Amino acid sequence: MRKILIVPVALLPLLAGGCLVKTAANVVTAPVRAGGQVVDWTTTSQDEADRNYGREMRKQEAKEGRERKQREKECRKHPDSCQGQYDGYRAGYGD
Incomplete structure (x- = not known):
């Protein structure tokens, strides 16, 4: 009975290891990504x-069109x- 439980327990860290590493990487890179978003x-x-x-x-x-x-x-x-030409607002010139 103990031998049957040893195999799944031994495989558990291998199966969950990728998840832990990915989570740790996400936690480490989160401030960099947040800073980039702010910029x-x-x-x-x-x-x-x-x-x-x-x-x-x-x-x-x-x-200008409305003024003309x-x-x-x-x-x-x-x-x-x-008298004379229109001397009002001109697009690109002025305020």
Whole structure:
């Protein structure tokens, strides 16, 4: 009876050993992975910067379009007050 129990008990550390090593490795590398995630959250990638720049330029162009349309409408109503070219907001130049 003792011989039958000795074999499974002897094999238990071999079967569980991989799990223990993997768990220990995960515990050791967790702070490094967490630090990398924090850096990723706090920095802006080039792709994100390009996307944000494009979004901002589209907003500026939309604003310029609205201003031009408003000026044209005013010029149609009051043609004598319109002199020269439109010198309002231009996308990419300004605030």
